[in-house]
Amino acid sequence: xxxxxxxxxxxxxxxxxxxxxxxxxxxxxxxxxxxxxxxxxxxxxxxxxxxxxxxxxxxxxxxxxxxxxxxxxxxxxxxxxxxxxxxxxxxxxxxxxxxxxxxxxxxxxxxxxxxxxxxxxxxxxxxxxxxxxxxxxxxxxxxxxxxxxxxxxxxxxxxxxxxxxxxxxxxxxxxxxxxxxxxxxxxxxxxxxxxxxxxxxxxxxxxxxxxxxxxxxxxxxxxxxxxxxxxxxxxxxxxxxxxxxxxxxxxxxxxxxxxxxxxxxxxxxxxxxxxxxxxxxxxxxxxxxxxxxxxxxxxxxxxxxxxxxxxxxxxxxxxxxxxxxxxxxxxxxxxxxxxxxxxxxxxxxxxxxxxxxxxxxxxxxxxxxxxxxxxxxxxxxxxxxxxxxxxxxxxxxxxxxxxxxxxxxxxxxxxxxxxxxxxxxxxxxxxxxxxxxxxxxxxxxxxxxxxxxxxxxxxxxxxxxxxxxxxxxxxxxxxxxxxxxxxxxxxxxxxxxxxxxxxxxxxxxxxxxxxxxxxxxxxxxxxxxxxxxxxxxxxxxxxxxxxxxxxxxxxxxxxxxxxxxxxxxxxxxxxxxxxxxxxxxxxxxxxxxxxxxxxxxxxxxxxxxxxxxxxxxxxxxxxxxxxxxxxxxxxxxxxxxxxxxxxxxxxxxxxxxxxxxxxxxxxxxxxxxxxxxxxxxxxxxxxx
Amino acid sequence: xxxxxxxxxxxxxxxxxxxxxxxxxxxxxxxxxxxxxxxxxxxxxxxxxxxxxxxxxxxxxxxxxxx
Numbered sequence: 001x002x003x004x005x006x007x008x009x010x011x012x013x014x015x016x017x018x019x020x021x022x023x024x025x026x027x028x029x030x031x032x033x034x035x036x037x038x039x040x041x042x043x044x045x046x047x048x049x050x051x052x053x054x055x056x057x058x059x060x061x062x063x064x065x066x067x068x069x070x071x072x073x074x075x076x077x078x079x080x081x082x083x084x085x086x087x088x089x090x091x092x093x094x095x096x097x098x099x100x101x102x103x104x105x106x107x108x109x110x111x112x113x114x115x116x117x118x119x120x121x122x123x124x125x126x127x128x129x130x131x132x133x134x135x136x137x138x139x140x141x142x143x144x145x146x147x148x149x150x151x152x153x154x155x156x157x158x159x160x161x162x163x164x165x166x167x168x169x170x171x172x173x174x175x176x177x178x179x180x181x182x183x184x185x186x187x188x189x190x191x192x193x194x195x196x197x198x199x200x201x202x203x204x205x206x207x208x209x210x211x212x213x214x215x216x217x218x219x220x221x222x223x224x225x226x227x228x229x230x231x232x233x234x235x236x237x238x239x240x241x242x243x244x245x246x247x248x249x250x251x252x253x254x255x256x257x258x259x260x261x262x263x264x265x266x267x268x269x270x271x272x273x274x275x276x277x278x279x280x281x282x283x284x285x286x287x288x289x290x291x292x293x294x295x296x297x298x299x300x301x302x303x304x305x306x307x308x309x310x311x312x313x314x315x316x317x318x319x320x321x322x323x324x325x326x327x328x329x330x331x332x333x334x335x336x337x338x339x340x341x342x343x344x345x346x347x348x349x350x351x352x353x354x355x356x357x358x359x360x361x362x363x364x365x366x367x368x369x370x371x372x373x374x375x376x377x378x379x380x381x382x383x384x385x386x387x388x389x390x391x392x393x394x395x396x397x398x399x400x401x402x403x404x405x406x407x408x409x410x411x412x413x414x415x416x417x418x419x420x421x422x423x424x425x426x427x428x429x430x431x432x433x434x435x436x437x438x439x440x441x442x443x444x445x446x447x448x449x450x451x452x453x454x455x456x457x458x459x460x461x462x463x464x465x466x467x468x469x470x471x472x473x474x475x476x477x478x479x480x481x482x483x484x485x486x487x488x489x490x491x492x493x494x495x496x497x498x499x500x501x502x503x504x505x506x507x508x509x510x511x512x513x514x515x516x517x518x519x520x521x522x523x524x525x526x527x528x529x530x531x532x533x534x535x536x537x538x539x540x541x542x543x544x545x546x547x548x549x550x551x552x553x554x555x556x557x558x559x560x561x562x563x564x565x566x567x568x569x570x571x572x573x574x575x576x577x578x579x580x581x582x583x584x585x586x587x588x589x590x591x592x593x594x595x596x597x598x599x600x601x602x603x604x605x606x607x608x609x610x611x612x613x614x615x616x617x618x619x620x621x622x623x624x625x626x627x628x629x630x631x632x633x634x635x636x637x638x639x640x641x642x643x644x645x646x647x648x649x650x651x652x653x654x655x656x657x658x659x660x661x662x663x664x665x666x667x668x669x670x671x672x673x674x675x676x677x678x679x680x681x682x683x684x685x686x687x688x
Numbered sequence: 689x690x691x692x693x694x695x696x697x698x699x700x701x702x703x704x705x706x707x708x709x710x711x712x713x714x715x716x717x718x719x720x721x722x723x724x725x726x727x728x729x730x731x732x733x734x735x736x737x738x739x740x741x742x743x744x745x746x747x748x749x750x751x752x753x754x755x
Binding site for chain 2: 075076077078079081083084086087088090091094095215216218219272273276277280281284285288349353484487
């Protein structure tokens, strides 16, 4: 009897969650409060954490609290340090949280909030959190080795190299798409551009302060830096008003692109203490602080959801991104439901610092549930603004035209009530000249956040401040990711190129450094440039490509986890990773193939290329191209994108084949063949 | 009262540790303790050397960004 009583509170939670979910799902026509989503999400997280993650920990992994972790065995006070689980949770969460869970749900809101919400919740419980937890476990049992090394050890050398190459390509796409989000937010926005540009001298000042003036005072300088940022936002407002300065900071998308490319190059060859590290401090603290603030504000404001729960665009004709609900919703929302990039973090520093095997459940599974909650908040922020404003901000100019009048007319025809005055008023409220066609999630989220924050602090007069605060918050950590990513890509490339020409491998050599950095910047810069000049807005084309690659990496990570379970002779539990892996492969392969071969030019790259080729042969120009040369450029890019998408499909298929072969081999063996560090490894490297 | 105070300072300690680890800097005292007990023969890095060492580790080869 007491055993059953233990479960009673959880049953109450489950019933409450189901009721909230039912309320959200069955609301037709009437507006519901965002708190229903929050309650449904939190109950889902708690119940799945209590039962499903416990099942995985005790039955599938059989975590052993007595088994020494890498931190115990190699304790060096630096990389391997046994760390309190709450402290490590904070570290892990700060590492996995990024632009992904904020942007994806905002874009997915074009179908209404219900499909996105259901995928975020189901995805995180069954796929995302399982992946993070499993990879953390697998890496922890192998001295904290990286995903690439793990694939090499468990699947073989060839799949290891294939996966590494895939990871590099994914990183290039990710950097380009993230940079594109920043460009979209800062184009023709003197306030935004000034504020973000000001972060560079602020970071330089912090770096010099920490190096020469008061070494090691991280907390002190971070607080100073934070106040300088706020000052930069306030000053930006003045700049935007000034007749002399506003034009200086009003730049076109193409100008900003070149500035970003130059900046990315310089920033990633400078010493890290000067620019990268101080900006990383600011962006990390600002990111975590803002996320916590957003959560509190949503609870206090309890905004109504103005977006319909399901819109007519579930049929695949949406203006923000093209493609039907299946498979494209499942790749549009990547982080927040399941994200392959977390596999890199879970096999990075976190496994080296775990104090006790049992903690991985809270850090791995719990950390991803928290990230998922960030995605739910982004969905709420995007759905609590007027749907008409949402579509005005996220639809490409090819559909809306460039004036508030034309945009309002188009959006009214879609069935969302909006007047040109509402559009210009919103732009005025947030201190911008225009809010039209700012796809990419960040500005929409900023309007939503500004609305929620200003409801609590400062009223309408503060909306412009909060809008630019939100833009700064996103731009700051995206730019940090861009230059940390360029640096990481440079090392990867030097490694790769070093195979053919040895001297390039020396990461300290200036020539090798400059060449590899240049190549890396050129790769993402090229894609970024294509995205910026794309008349469909770039995000429309490239976000699906990012989603496909990111979800494919998750598929690869789950295949690895499945192979490990087979090799541990725990194949009876392998469904835990096989089911999400299968779902991800179905979604990403379908989406990948559709992106290449779909007959609708809005979806399929080849169909799009053919439409432009036919027109070019007849001597006609198609928008957005304004010359024959641009027509040829569009066609070339279509083929390039098709090649990229096909490459991802091939990479994932190859890993799948190797995965199946490894599983079959493990099945034939009568004992475990996995390559864990044995329990008795406690003294293997003691004393070093 | 003193119990509350020590709880508060412990909480502050964890808060500081978490914030620092978020930016890739582990606890310096733990490192010193480790050097004292495990490697009494070697001299430990000063705090600034320690920070520099962690900086290189965080942004060195093979580190990927977040999504």
